[in-house]
Amino acid sequence: MNLMPFALARERTLARVSPLAETETIPVASALGRVLAEPVVAPFNVPNHDNTSMDGYAVRFDDLASGRDSTLTVVADLPAGDQLTQTIGAGEAVRIMTGAPIPDGCDCIVIQEVVQRDGDQLTVPQGQTRAQNIRRAGQDISAGREVFAQGRLLSPPDIGMLTSLGLAEISVHRRLKVAVLSTGNEVIAPGTPLEPGQVYDSNRSSMKAALQALGVDILDLGIIRDDKKAIAAALRKGAAEADVVLTSGGVSVGDYDLVTDVIRELGSIDFWKVRMKPGKPQAHGRIGDAIFFGLPGNPVSVLATFLLLVRPALLVMMGCKPEPMKQLVVPFGGDPIKKTGDRMEFARGVLHHEGAESWVGSTGSQNSGILSSMSRANVFIVLPDEPVEVHKGDLVTIVPIEY
Ligand code: AMP
Numbered sequence: 001m002n003l004m005p006f007a008l009a010r011e012r013t014l015a016r017v018s019p020l021a022e023t024e025t026i027p028v029a030s031a032l033g034r035v036l037a038e039p040v041v042a043p044f045n046v047p048n049h050d051n052t053s054m055d056g057y058a059v060r061f062d063d064l065a066s067g068r069d070s071t072l073t074v075v076a077d078l079p080a081g082d083q084l085t086q087t088i089g090a091g092e093a094v095r096i097m098t099g100a101p102i103p104d105g106c107d108c109i110v111i112q113e114v115v116q117r118d119g120d121q122l123t124v125p126q127g128q129t130r131a132q133n134i135r136r137a138g139q140d141i142s143a144g145r146e147v148f149a150q151g152r153l154l155s156p157p158d159i160g161m162l163t164s165l166g167l168a169e170i171s172v173h174r175r176l177k178v179a180v181l182s183t184g185n186e187v188i189a190p191g192t193p194l195e196p197g198q199v200y201d202s203n204r205s206s207m208k209a210a211l212q213a214l215g216v217d218i219l220d221l222g223i224i225r226d227d228k229k230a231i232a233a234a235l236r237k238g239a240a241e242a243d244v245v246l247t248s249g250g251v252s253v254g255d256y257d258l259v260t261d262v263i264r265e266l267g268s269i270d271f272w273k274v275r276m277k278p279g280k281p282q283a284h285g286r287i288g289d290a291i292f293f294g295l296p297g298n299p300v301s302v303l304a305t306f307l308l309l310v311r312p313a314l315l316v317m318m319g320c321k322p323e324p325m326k327q328l329v330v331p332f333g334g335d336p337i338k339k340t341g342d343r344m345e346f347a348r349g350v351l352h353h354e355g356a357e358s359w360v361g362s363t364g365s366q367n368s369g370i371l372s373s374m375s376r377a378n379v380f381i382v383l384p385d386e387p388v389e390v391h392k393g394d395l396v397t398i399v400p401i402e403y
């Protein structure tokens with residue numbers, strides 16, 4: 001059986017999806033994690049006036065003597081939020097607080113810690129420089145500049161930036177809706193004791209949690225028995241009500257792996273055997289307008305294939321620009337890895353930071369049923385298709401695990 005190289009699987013996954021066309025206008029205050037549907041251009045300078053970055057005194061630099069202290073007269077007091085109408089003349093200074101606009105005539109802020117004040121008399125030590133402690137208008141964002149491109153996934157500082165531009169509402173792509181189900185006669189929900197042969201449905205929980213982290217709407221279709229009719233009914237509902245249908249289990253080659261057959265009947269399917277470990281068998285397809293991802297049943301495989309293939313595709317559907325997989329090269333430490341087989345391996349690893357040094361080690365056993373290894377990991381260690389041994393000090397490629 002021909003295995004598809006991981007890089008091709010990723011390329012094909014991204015090529016199959018496109019951004020949701022529908023947009024909506026929402027308050028900036030609730031736009032965290034949403035994706036901009038239009039670029040944002042600064043309507044004015046931020047800050048919109050020259051202002052002081054320190055508490056102290058606004059002075060005219062040319063009034064200051066070089067090589068000795070200078071004495072000036074404080075003629076006004078300027079808290080942040082106030083404005084001065086007067087122009088400051090020769091020998092005059094203004095008491096000024098951080099954020100207040102620079103008074104006309106002044107071009108230097110002397111911090112309060114270095115001056116001496118006696119009534120309205122101010123002594124400024126030598127050694128000041130022109131324009132010190134002044135934040136220029138437009139220093140953060142200049143008027144007319146594109147602040148964010150379309151497709152920007154909004155972060156907390158982005159929300160702050162949009163607000164500093166005076167925006168109260170913003171146009172974003174509508175929320176993506178993903179239907180989730182798990183399959184398996186042995187799979188049960190927590191709440192009843194496990195009978196021999198049963199497992200709790202960790203996959204649906206981890207898939208839903210990973211989707212929550214992406215901020216998508218979730219349609220939970222529960223646990224579906226290994227029965228074609230039941231699977232078909234659930235998939236039909238998912239495809240009718242959501243943009244994406246995500247399943248776990250039933251895509252391997254066992255007698256009860258029925259998901260692939262059902263998709264073939266309901267829609268179209270590409271069944272992929274990907275040259276990756278974990279996550280070899282995967283079903284990618286369409287049911288009506290919905291995109292279908294059939295992930296393997298092993299708890300580690302579900303999360304690995306979700307992170308490496310599905311999540312990037314969901315981000316594109318959400319409106320983000322496709323991005324290459326993040327990869328770093330770091331020294332390997334810890335117990336050696338002996339990798340056999342012919343599939344690219346995404347071994348679970350922990351990136352350690354000790355002082356200025358970083359190194360990555362394996363989480364130990366790499367069996368795809370060991371969910372605790374995924375829970376401990378903060379990176380995948382990428383091992384090539386070919387067999388390889390990795391020893392302390394070798395450089396290895398890692399992919400950060402980001403939800
Ligand atoms: P499958 O791909 O359906 O053959 O499942 C592969 C393995 O993953 C089996 O050992 C299943 O018991 C286990 N498994 C399948 N679905 C789940 C699930 N939802 N939660 C936890 N383990 C599962």
Ligand code: MG
Pocket residue numbers: 183184185249250256257297
């Ligand atoms: Mg199964």
